[in-house]
Amino acid sequence: MFEREDLKEKARQAVDKKATYGEDINLDQFDRTFVSHKYLAEDEICALPEDEQKRLLMSGLDVTDQGRGGTYFQKDTTVIHCHSDEEGIQVMPVTEALKKHAWVKDYFWKLVPVDQDKYTASAYFELHDGYVIRALPGSRSVYPIQACLYLDKENLQQNVHNLIIAEEGAELHIITGCTTSPTMKRGIHVGISEFFIKKNAKLSFTMIHNWAEEMDVRPRSVAIVEEGGLFMNNYVCMKPVKSIQMYPTTYLSGDNATAMFYSIIVGSPGSKFDIGGRTYLKHRGCRSEIIQRAISNGGHIINRGHLIGDAPDIKAHLECKGLLLKGGIIDSIPQLEAHVEGVDMSHEAAVGKVAQEEIYYLMSRGLSEDQATSTIVRGFLNVDIKGLPPNLKTEIDRVIEASDRDSM
Amino acid sequence: MLEVQNLTVSVEGKRILENVSLSIDKGETYMLFGENGSGKTSLIMSIMGIGNYQVESGKIIYKGEDITEWPSYERAKHGIGIMFQRPPTIRGLKLKQMLEMVKRDGKDPLELAEELNFTDFLDRDINLGFSGGEIKRAEILQLMTQDPDLVLLDEPESGVDIVNMGLIGNSIRELLQKDLHRKREKSGLIITHSGYILDYVEADKGCVLVNNTIWCTGNPHEIMDGIRSHGYEECLTCQR
Numbered sequence: 001m002f003e004r005e006d007l008k009e010k011a012r013q014a015v016d017k018k019a020t021y022g023e024d025i026n027l028d029q030f031d032r033t034f035v036s037h038k039y040l041a042e043d044e045i046c047a048l049p050e051d052e053q054k055r056l057l058m059s060g061l062d063v064t065d066q067g068r069g070g071t072y073f074q075k076d077t078t079v080i081h082c083h084s085d086e087e088g089i090q091v092m093p094v095t096e097a098l099k100k101h102a103w104v105k106d107y108f109w110k111l112v113p114v115d116q117d118k119y120t121a122s123a124y125f126e127l128h129d130g131y132v133i134r135a136l137p138g139s140r141s142v143y144p145i146q147a148c149l150y151l152d153k154e155n156l157q158q159n160v161h162n163l164i165i166a167e168e169g170a171e172l173h174i175i176t177g178c179t180t181s182p183t184m185k186r187g188i189h190v191g192i193s194e195f196f197i198k199k200n201a202k203l204s205f206t207m208i209h210n211w212a213e214e215m216d217v218r219p220r221s222v223a224i225v226e227e228g229g230l231f232m233n234n235y236v237c238m239k240p241v242k243s244i245q246m247y248p249t250t251y252l253s254g255d256n257a258t259a260m261f262y263s264i265i266v267g268s269p270g271s272k273f274d275i276g277g278r279t280y281l282k283h284r285g286c287r288s289e290i291i292q293r294a295i296s297n298g299g300h301i302i303n304r305g306h307l308i309g310d311a312p313d314i315k316a317h318l319e320c321k322g323l324l325l326k327g328g329i330i331d332s333i334p335q336l337e338a339h340v341e342g343v344d345m346s347h348e349a350a351v352g353k354v355a356q357e358e359i360y361y362l363m364s365r366g367l368s369e370d371q372a373t374s375t376i377v378r379g380f381l382n383v384d385i386k387g388l389p390p391n392l393k394t395e396i397d398r399v400i401e402a403s404d405r406d407s408m
Numbered sequence: 409m410l411e412v413q414n415l416t417v418s419v420e421g422k423r424i425l426e427n428v429s430l431s432i433d434k435g436e437t438y439m440l441f442g443e444n445g446s447g448k449t450s451l452i453m454s455i456m457g458i459g460n461y462q463v464e465s466g467k468i469i470y471k472g473e474d475i476t477e478w479p480s481y482e483r484a485k486h487g488i489g490i491m492f493q494r495p496p497t498i499r500g501l502k503l504k505q506m507l508e509m510v511k512r513d514g515k516d517p518l519e520l521a522e523e524l525n526f527t528d529f530l531d532r533d534i535n536l537g538f539s540g541g542e543i544k545r546a547e548i549l550q551l552m553t554q555d556p557d558l559v560l561l562d563e564p565e566s567g568v569d570i571v572n573m574g575l576i577g578n579s580i581r582e583l584l585q586k587d588l589h590r591k592r593e594k595s596g597l598i599i600t601h602s603g604y605i606l607d608y609v610e611a612d613k614g615c616v617l618v619n620n621t622i623w624c625t626g627n628p629h630e631i632m633d634g635i636r637s638h639g640y641e642e643c644l645t646c647q648r
Contacts, residue, residue: 357496360458364492365510365550366484375509379500379533 007114011124014115021304022245022274025216027118030157030188032126035076045073045081051182058239059177059210061148069143069173070133075150076158077128088139089172091147094130094161104132107163111194111222119190119218123159130160130192135170135201144173144206151189151215152181161192166201166229174203178217179210186214195223195231199254202230206396209237209244213270217244227254227283233261234385234396235275240268240299247276247304256285262383263292267299267328276304281314281343288316293381296328305347306335312342322351323380409434409558409595410455415466417454424450426621427466432558435592437584437609439628440599442617443640448599449493451617452560455597456490457483470558484510489556491547493563493599497535503546504530512555520552524579540567541576548579559583559596565604577608586610603632616643 018024045063048056053063065071070084070091084091097104114124131147151158166172178189189211197203211217225231231250250259261277279288290305307316322330334347354376362372385393410432417425425447432438442448454461455468457480468476475483498506507517507530521527526545535543544564551559564576585592586609598605606628614628616635624631624643634642 355496356459358498360460360480361492361496361498363480364456364458364484364490365506365554366481367509368481369479372481375501376498379498382500 007109007124010113010115011121014121015118015125017115017117017121019117019119019218019245021247021276021302022218023243023272025188025218025243027122027157027188029155031153031155032122032157032159034128035078035153035156037075037078037080040073040080042081042083055179055182055210056148056150056177058208059148059179060175060206060208061146061177067143068146069141070145072131072133072145072147073150074129074131074148074160076153076156079129082131084145086139086141086143086145088136088170089141089145090132090134090136091145092132094132094163095127097132097163104163107165107194107196108161109194111224112192112220116220120192120220122157123161123190123192123220126159127161128159130162132163132165133172133174134163134165135167135172137167138169139167140171141173144175147174147176149176149178149189149191150181151179151184151187154184154186156187158187158189160190163194163196164203164205165196166198166203168198169200170198171202172204175206175208177208177210180212180215184212186212188216188218191219193219193221195221197223197225197229197231197257199226200228201226204232204234206234207236209235209241210239211241213240214242216242217246219246219248221246221248223248223250223259225250225252225254225257225259227257229254229257231259232385233259235261235263235265236396237273238264238266241271243272243274245274247278250279250288252279252281252283252286252288255283256287257283258287260288261290262385264381264383265292265294265301267294267296267301267330269298269328271299273299274302274304276306278306278308279316280308280310281316282310284311284313286311286314290318291383292320292332293383294320294322294330295377295380296322296324296330297326298328300329300331302331302333304333304335306337307345309336309338309343309345310340312340315344317345318347320347320349321380323377324351324353325377409436409471410597411469412451412455413467413469415454415468416464417450418462418464419450419460423464424461424620425454426619428617428622430615430622430625432595432597434595435585436613437596437598437611439606439611439614439631440597440617441603441614441631441635442599442601444601446617446640447620448617449562450620452490452562452597452599456480456488456560484554484556487557488560489551489554489558490560491544491551491562491564493566495535495543495547497533499533499536501534502531503534503549506534506550507553510550511553515553515555517549517553520549524549524552524575541569541572544568544576545572548576548583551583552579557594559594561596561598563599563601565600565602573604573608577605580605580609584609603635606632616640618643
């Protein structure tokens with residue numbers, strides 16, 4: 001239906017292609033058959049069991065829809081709720097959008113290479129669904145749109161494809177949570193995301209992962225930011241997971257385009273993270289900042305960052321900081337690549353432990369050793385994300401605070 | 409208020425205080441002189457109970473209780489407060505959050521910050537990029553919010569310009585209730601290397617630490633004059 005022969009052929013050739021990074025996963029072990037769920041009205045979402053609501057909230061999805069401009073909610077392979085309250089903001093399932101709107105094809109598989117690896121190929125051949133969130137030219141989302149990709153069926157491979165489009169001059173805020181049901185243990189999530197930030201548009205995209213201990217996760221994302229556009233990408237994962245490997249790429253393809261990445265990761269024992277970020281600064285005045293905070297409680301975290309300066313007058317900074325709390329491994333790999341004169345690029349990387357003198361200092365103010373340690377850790381995670389609407393900042397802080405209580 | 413009895417302390421196996429004794433009554437301010445490396449900071453760190461200061465022998469009695477084995481946070485909760493000379497930076501922890509954590513009943517941190525002309529710093533990470541004077545004001549603000557009964561000050565004048573010194577000196581006077589002539593409840597132990605703090609805060613007693621132990625006790629102004637005239641070597645001959 002929406003297949004193109006060239007894409008199909010490329011995908012076919014990549015079905016066994018291993019990813020460049022991260023451990024290889026045998027996809028044959030997972031079930032990809034469709035799982036049917038009933039579509040829920042707004043009041044029915046509010047009636048979900050309390051433990052499910054709690055997990056959803058931990059991932060940023062508020063079932064009451066308060067302070068949200070719209071909701072996309074997919075359970076396993078099926079969309080169970082989708083609506084937008086914001087004028088000029090469209091929210092729809094990608095499969096439905098491909099059938100109804102010819103323009104969607106102009107964005108579908110335009111940035112992420114379908115033959116990148118076996119995961120992109122699998123998402124091409126066995127797509128379940130995903131969302132299209134589009135802000136029309138000049139529109140502005142007052143409240144963030146929330147999206148949730150929820151897994152409930154044991155051993156499922158969930159394949160989703162998302163398109164996020166901020167048209168010229170638009171402002172769009174999205175908070176997206178990926179989580180599993182309280183009982184689910186094992187599965188894999190493959191998520192293709194393509195971001196289009198057009199001239200002078202602004203997009204903030206906050207992704208919160210709250211997986212199960214036996215989950216593998218393989219997101220594949222590419223963004224393009226046009227002249228004067230701003231892309232803010234925040235990522236929070238503080239709960240145990242078997243493995244996550246992702247290496248989102250952003251192309252700043254117009255003068256004065258900006259991309260900011262903030263990530264907060266807590267690696268629990270047994271968890272493997274290979275998290276990267278790459279930005280091409282291709283025009284004058286482009287700016288990019290990658291700020292990473294990683295804590296290992298016994299997990300293995302690889303933090304990659306790669307900034308490529310292709311034009312004069314660009315400014316790029318990469319900050320990779322890691323804290324080893326209870327063992328584990330943190331491997332920071334910052335990379336700066338300049339191709340022309342007149343670039344301003346820097347990086348700062350540090351891995352350490354909680355400083356004893358800071359603990360002593362706080363204890364002398366009346367905090368017990370445990371309180372002092374968790375205060376320092378919370379401070380370490382407190383990344384100042386600039387330019388977010390206050391309610392979204394509060395939301396991120398709430399999730400970090402709640403996760404922090406459980407993780408430390 | 410405080411009685412230090414024959415205190416011997418080591419850090420990582422190295423002895424840094426030897427048989428130190430001193431006594432501070434309620435409402436009294438005690439000035440501790442000594443050259444660099446004499447053990448002044450070690451003494452107040454030991455009184456505060458900072459973790460790596462190991463008491464080998466002797467006792468610390470505070471308000472009649474033996475607190476020698478208490479962890480520092482228990483001492484803080486019972487009314488001992490400290491101003492560090494070089495406090496660490498804590499990234500991500502805002503000064504405002506710290507004040508909320510340490511405040512004692514009845515003290516409004518925002519009012520105190522206004523008093524110290526320090527409200528612009530409330531949303532900043534503690535000590536991150538602060539100048540010498542700003543660090544001292546941040547420390548004083550925390551102490552005023554804590555409202556301790558025994559105040560330990562480690563060189564409050566170091567790294568502070570003359571304008572800030574007036575502000576800090578007045579705040580210390582307030583902390584130690586210096587404007588009350590009777591019924592003063594607060595006590596202080598102040599370390600000074602230069603003695604400038606005496607221009608702002610009157611002290612009742614003074615002593616000199618030399619080679620990790622107390623050598624000379626007496627009137628703080630006389631001690632300071634002696635040090636200025638003859639240096640710390642003179643203290644070794646003093647039998648007061």
